[in-house]
Amino acid sequence: MSGPTLSDRMNINSQIEHLQAKYVGTGHADLTRFEWAINIHRDSYASYVGHHNMMAYFATVENESIGRVKYEFLQRMLLPCGIPPRRDDEEASEEEQEERDAAPPKKKKDEEESEE
Numbered sequence: 001m002s003g004p005t006l007s008d009r010m011n012i013n014s015q016i017e018h019l020q021a022k023y024v025g026t027g028h029a030d031l032t033r034f035e036w037a038i039n040i041h042r043d044s045y046a047s048y049v050g051h052h053n054m055m056a057y058f059a060t061v062e063n064e065s066i067g068r069v070k071y072e073f074l075q076r077m078l079l080p081c082g083i084p085p086r087r088d089d090e091e092a093s094e095e096e097q098e099e100r101d102a103a104p105p106k107k108k109k110d111e112e113e114s115e116e
Helices: 006-022 033-050 052-062 066-076 094-102 109-115
Strands: none
Touching: 033 052, 033 066, 052 066
């Protein structure tokens, strides 16, 4: 029995390309670690929200209502891993840099309460 032929390899590659084009979460060669983590987290939250028994379990564990837990999970899907890191090829423009430098530092809540 011989190994896969060239036509088999081409067929497999075309199937992989088709899956990657059809489904966002399957990834591609240029996918960053952060983007991959976002896909995993969003898929997990979507699965939890879609399965009522899992929502009941999370609600019981957190001592919250199912609706509240579902709402929290939907909110977490927006930025599941936090703010994306800066890419090396995306450098801040001079205007953005000047705006950040000119803005006064933000006060913490504790400092605001002590002033009042």
